[in-house]
Amino acid sequence: MSISKKICPVPFDQQPLNEYFALKSSWFFSWSTLALDKYIIKLLTIFMLIYITCIPLLSYIGSKTYSIWELLILNILIVNTIFLLVFIRLYLGWSYVIKRLISATIFYEESGWYDGQLWVKSPEFLIKDRLIGFYEVTPFLLRAKYGILTSVILIFFEKAVYSLLLR
Numbered sequence: 001m002s003i004s005k006k007i008c009p010v011p012f013d014q015q016p017l018n019e020y021f022a023l024k025s026s027w028f029f030s031w032s033t034l035a036l037d038k039y040i041i042k043l044l045t046i047f048m049l050i051y052i053t054c055i056p057l058l059s060y061i062g063s064k065t066y067s068i069w070e071l072l073i074l075n076i077l078i079v080n081t082i083f084l085l086v087f088i089r090l091y092l093g094w095s096y097v098i099k100r101l102i103s104a105t106i107f108y109e110e111s112g113w114y115d116g117q118l119w120v121k122s123p124e125f126l127i128k129d130r131l132i133g134f135y136e137v138t139p140f141l142l143r144a145k146y147g148i149l150t151s152v153i154l155i156f157f158e159k160a161v162y163s164l165l166l167r
Contacts, residue, residue: 087147101133
């Protein structure tokens with residue numbers, strides 16, 4: 001989707017639409033664009049892989065001082081903390097792209113020598129970018145927000161359960 005320099009002086013990699021396509025096709029961000037059922041299956045698969053991977057580590061570290069239930073809850077707490085960090089990264093990536101898509105002006109650097117310039121989008125670019133931002137990127141951003149919210153709620157719940165187990 002190359003645009004001529006006369007129409008858009010922004011370098012190819014810094015054009016908001018190209019940033020969106022690059023993010024959408026990247027390995028890390030692409031799984032957040034899956035259909036809801038595939039997305040949930042992917043999350044559960046990743047959760048189980050991390051959970052199973054952390055079991056030997058936690059059992060080695062705390063086998064003498066913790067009960068099996070405390071280790072399992074602690075493992076879930078660690079996995080949810082990892083998920084929280086993943087969802088925060090997803091949110092930051094998608095929010096950066098939607099901000100650039102919705103904005104009427106684009107800040108860019110042509111040579112990389114911190115000589116930033118602003119380009120005011122034409123009405124055609126602005127309409128196209130805003131449509132893509134509102135209807136394509138917003139659902140991914142909401143998924144990341146719901147993931148952050150769910151992770152935070154689960155972390156507090158697991159912390160409460162873990163505190164009850166220590167009594």
